[in-house]
Amino acid sequence: MSTNDWPLWEIFIRGAHGLSHRHVGSLHAPDAEMAIKNARDVYTRRKEGVSIWAIESSAIAASSPEDKGSLYDPADDKVYRHPTFFDIPDEVGAM
């Protein structure tokens, strides 16, 4: 049996022109070229995309779940960043 595991790749697909690439899943492939070929077969059998990105999973840096508080809580008390914070009188019209 082979112990020569193919590396894992993360696959991103652009669903249609004008949209950004979205993560759709992962797969194994020996290199980038094969990762894209395999992604075509695994993730776009029904015309799900017009463009594929593949990146080795080990090259991705990710925040950890424990960081959730320190990363996102500071935004909690800054509701003024949303336009709905401000009341604009009806007579002013659309803004």
Next chain:
Amino acid sequence: MYAQMVKSTGTGVKSLDEMEPQERAFQERINAGDKIEPKDWMPEGYRKNLIRQIGQHAHSEIVGQLPEGNWITRAPTLERKAILLAKVQDEAGHGLYLYCAAETLGVSRDELTEMLLDGRMKYSSIFNYPTLTWADMGAVGWLVDGAAIMNQVPLQRTSYGPYARAMVRICKEESFHQRQGFDIMMTMAKGTDAQKHMAQDAFNRFWGPSLMMFGPSDENSVHSAQSMAWKIKMNSNDELRQKFVDQTVPQAEYLGLTVPDENLKWNEEKGGYDFSQPDWDEFFDVLRGNGPETTERMEARNKAWDDGAWVRDGMMAHAAKKKAMKVAAE
């Protein structure tokens, strides 16, 4: 169902008060409908159970290609052949989505494959039955994929994020599978007497094994109770089996086929059909490795893995050589 007999490691479901704080917080997240993601803390039992369940499910998709692959070269028309080819390719894709979901739990795809090949892991009992005639392609799509959908639709809401997302993709594709099977059955049921006979014969052979796909009654099983508390199992086996029968009987009537069960009767009070249990002795015998096609299936998988070894190794060697050349050029 594709994971019929997943034994959990726990001894029963603990109440929130009996849990350590970390486990309690985890269970409370699940109760609140939160999704658990790969890097989140999880109890070891949850991880192990999921690996078994997702692994068994993935293996079923892969082995499930064999009974249908058997008919690709003998499909009656070019269109049927193209459709069957697309369906079998989908099953390979479903296996891959599921292996990827399992890998996020810290097991590699090659490890899972090795466990399938040496018999440490199981796949669904249904794929140990032979596909004897073209009508079996109809019966498999209609009944086997129909039963699979019954189980997979609720699993889209399962607590483990990667598993739930794989299920969403699979369910989207699966309804094509069931419809193409029913389409074959419709054509045969409207055909000559010989074709009608083939359709009925396929139905007779696949009805019992399809009911077995949901696994034996688990109303009193501690394993099931734990899986349901963790939301990696959403309904009891009996509940899903009943739903499957209630859905399938009217479809069989439409086809003009007879359900091979003398005890099948509408029960007004429960709003569903009464029906006979499948042969559970046969089921356990198949799980023990004595299914009519078990040896052939495992031989085919082992042969594919062994024959493909030089390709896998060769492609890795090629990738390494290219990488080295690129480094040398820089």
